[in-house]
Amino acid sequence: MIIDRLTLTNVGVFAGRHELQLTPPSGRKPVTVIGGLNGSGKTTILEAILFALYGPLARSVSGRAGSYDSYLRQLANHSGLGPSHASVELQFHAFREGQRFDYQINRSWRVVGRSLRESTTVLLNDVLDRDLTDRWAEHVEAFMPRGIAELFFFDGEKIENLAELDNARSMLRTVIGALLGLDLVDRLDTDLAVIERNHRKSAATAEHQDKIAELQQRVSDARLAEERLHQELAGTRVRLERAAKRRYEQQERFRVEGGELYHRRAALEHARDRAIEQIKSTDRQLCEIAEGAGPFMLVRDLLARVTERAGAEVEAAESARLAEVLMDRDREIVAQLRELKVKASAVEALDKFLANERLDRRSRSTIEAIAQLSPEGLAQARSLREHALPEISERRPRLLKGRDQAVADLEDAQRQLAAVPEKAAVQELEAALDEATAAEATAQRDLDRAEAELTAARSARALADKAYESTLDKAATAALDIEDSQRILAHSQRVRHTLARFRTEAVRRHLSRIERLVLDALRRLLRKHDLIGELRIDPETFTVQVSRPDGSRLAPQQLSAGERQLLAVALLWGLAQASGRPLPIVIDTPLGRLDGQHRDHLINRYFPNASHQVILLSTDQEINESAWSQLEPKIGHAYHLDHPGNSTATTIRPGYFW
Structure with missing residues (x-):
């Protein structure tokens, strides 16, 4: 698959019609760089591509609070007067059995007062295909399942999130399950659990109904509390990342403006x-x-x-x-x-x-x-x-x-x-740095507290689930006099146990290849070639474990922040290769807070080789002049998102910042 063109009309900060030509001019220049300052629309471009492909099922839609209509209203540009009409059009081509197929997806919507009208059309080889339009959600899953989309469309925040290896387990479980087709097994397991629960509930005697209802409400409250704390944790983590970024910026400013020299004056x-x-x-x-x-x-x-x-x-x-x-x-x-x-x-x-x-x-x-x-x-x-x-x-x-x-x-x-600067100037810089450091420490304490509260909430929810299930079992045992009901529950539990074993064994069988691809990717990215000797992924917990060449265990905290981010990139890269799907890669704010050598490794080793088409959405601080000069031989297109300070709209211009 190759993305040929993205057209935005009144979307986000893009007022009017804007077009991005994205087809790589040759295999030697697979990279497209789209530069813009914060707030100029880089994330909007990534969301627009996902929205065009998946519509209401896109991660950018489902991951937000509120309804789908609310999302579309927020996505539309409101700088103009009168009815707001917006659209996202994505053109791409793919090869199937040696034949080229050109797709054009257009999702448009119009906001008039409280009403919203949405329309979706899909053209195949420049001809409107109504059957494909109706079945597009099913068709897109065939060549780019949503379960693996996050391997190819992601942002720097995801890399930083995966750099904490505990957070990578959920992604690995989802993605590896999607790669192996085990999402069907998970859905079947969930459906069987629902059948068992409903059957046991309906079979309960009257004396158990009140207790079951009470415990069910307790489970519901515990889950709501867990979800609320999970959202608070996510917000706290974002606040910590912003505080850490602010502290890093103040530290760099302190260094650049001579603060360290002042301390070294004696x-x-x-x-x-x-x-x-x-x-x-x-x-x-x-x-x-x-x-x-x-x-x-x-x-x-x-x-x-x-x-x-x-x-x-x-x-x-x-x-x-x-x-x-x-x-x-x-x-x-x-x-x-x-x-x-x-x-x-x-x-x-x-x-x-x-x-x-x-x-x-x-x-x-x-x-x-x-x-x-x-x-x-x-x-x-x-x-x-x-x-x-x-x-x-x-x-x-x-x-x-x-x-x-x-x-x-x-x-x-x-x-x-x-x-060496004057004392007054250094005092001002020190005060700003101390303030940023204190804010980061406060955010870290809040994050630790939120994580502890979430852990407690998960334990409470697990206890509530256990009590609820135990009561259902007791009620079902007391009421299951009918042979069919007993047989259904017994067979369902047996099938679920078999499915769990099947899932683990299926993952175990294919995991060695995935581990090898991730380890190869990590070795290409790391500057310390003798740091990692082996990488293992537990087939049940999906915990990532790394070892030194001598076989000794290497704890995550023994890796630097930059090395953990490269490990996160290696996970995404290795899993993308394991998928065997020739898909483009789109990365928003790709470099994070990596140091110079790690940035160079991403620029020289990952971006030009990650895929046959790589689209980077970057600020001038990430892909700076030095990074640009290294990456320029591989760049086929470059665009600048110009968002003047006195304007509410962004204009797309050819070329980068310089």
Whole structure:
């Protein structure tokens, strides 16, 4: 199924005739984005699609208090004068056995005073089909049962509601029952229960009639109280969600306008002072290097040559002094040998050898004194070259790098300090945030109280039901002397027991596939790929249980609010895939209060792949410029619901907010 066009005439905030072309231009661009501020008519579009399909049976109609006529009167636009005429027209096409069928549903109504006239027509392939018009409620159930419609048409509030896993059980029971055709089993079970109750009541003796009537009234009162408390709980939950949203907005405003910086002012000042002190300390160390051996870094090569030259000069001087010492020693040796009457030729030969050796030493010590360093000066020069300068080479870049980082830290601290707001402005923001936080806490307390009261009311209703059923059983037992009555009750109870077992087993048999589809969808959406290892749905209670990869149980409260919302989306996505029906998806206010990464996962992984046609009804805060740029390659149509502040009507324009 593909929705081709939606036409609204005098519906809600849409005065006059407005048309939305919704057919995706190609399979690569399945997404249509309809943007509008709060109150501009986004929810009206979702309700109009459901109303066109299901009429008085639509969830948007049955979920409201009041009659169907009252709903139509409220849905009509009243900005004009005179009789109010309104209509919703939905065009879509679907394929059956390879053949295309074009449908056009038109629901119109006219309000004249206290009277209301409604008309419905259905065209098939541009031809009015009266038989299809009469049987439309039955026909639409064939390709889109109302029991699974909430998988394809929903709003952000439903996602937040399902994020509380206890609330998901009712939806899972209804939807899985519809997917497996078990709604017929439920209706049969209900009909049998009514038959049993009526039979036992009619079979009661006179002495039990008054007691039965009293208990029946008590059951009725308990159910009314439960319904009233359920409505109050729903209202309280909405109030809590609004308060939480208000608190979130104030928290964001506090952050954006510098409230957090104000609280960090002392830390920022400490960081600034620490950076200044580090710069001063580094500058002192650099100055010490510059005042000491640092300048020699400029003449390292020259210092090396000077050291080598001075070493040669010192060695030459030492050789010259050694030659003088050897001359005296050689004379003494020659004189001693002569006194000892050593052969004259030998003494002369030795004297000649020693004289040549001294001459060689003198020739090697002949070098011009240029460096003119003493041995102590040479040692200092070598120490400077081999130790001091290498240490400076290693230390100086480290000091300069540390100084650059300190300068960057100083500039960052000064920039943030410059953005710190005045105390008066922060006090106003803090007061607004405290007020929003207090309102949220009050709403949470009211919700806890309402939930406790509803639980108590359910228990009271269960006790009243039990007492009523017990009295009926006693009355029936006392009065059931007729064999047919006994047989009817016995067989009915047996059938109901069998139906309950059949329902559980049917769900159990198909549940593994549904669990796998939901788990696959959840893994595609979560940014923590190793968070969820297994997902189970209890076939009797429909409680959702998730486990880590190591098999340990993961309680719902251990998931963040964003992760629970993604789990709710995964439930809807997995169940929609399990239905096997190629239906479009329409989502009103889709992103809720998800953080950036979770929003990106919905935008990049869910919206383009949720279905062959996806219609998103969003504010500029949900699909903002960043989200738009990510989603734009997949967008086939974009519309802006323009509702000026000085106007009572909305105009539909092509394009988004920017």
